[in-house]
Amino acid sequence: MPDHDDQPSPAEMDLGAIFAALADRHRRAVVLALLAEPDGTERHCSSFELPVSKATLTHHFRTLRQAGLIRQVNRGNSNMAQLRRAELEQRFPGLMELLRAEVVAADRATDTA
Numbered sequence: 001m002p003d004h005d006d007q008p009s010p011a012e013m014d015l016g017a018i019f020a021a022l023a024d025r026h027r028r029a030v031v032l033a034l035l036a037e038p039d040g041t042e043r044h045c046s047s048f049e050l051p052v053s054k055a056t057l058t059h060h061f062r063t064l065r066q067a068g069l070i071r072q073v074n075r076g077n078s079n080m081a082q083l084r085r086a087e088l089e090q091r092f093p094g095l096m097e098l099l100r101a102e103v104v105a106a107d108r109a110t111d112t113a
Helices: 017-024 023-036 054-067 085-091 095-112
Strands: 070-075 079-081
Touching: 017 023, 017 054, 023 054, 023 070, 023 079, 023 095, 054 070, 054 079, 085 095
Parallel strands: none
Antiparallel strands: 070 079
């Protein structure tokens, strides 16, 4: 059962929900940006500069949180997002490496363009 913040425990993480969350390019961009940061990095949700309305931004972060990809922490008047890297790697070994490979492939495509 998800905790009071709507964040599933590692045992409750569902691969289908994770893939559904990652299917959206904006949500995937958030996860990839957090993956590129040092483990434990927290970022303000608006720092990702997604070209969407505030309501849509809220929807995207809720979807990521409910899938178990991120943890959101309230820091006063700000919500901070943190990738649940260790928990995801424990539950789905290789998933983080697969996402890293997408970052590398995108960087290569940018370098050759």
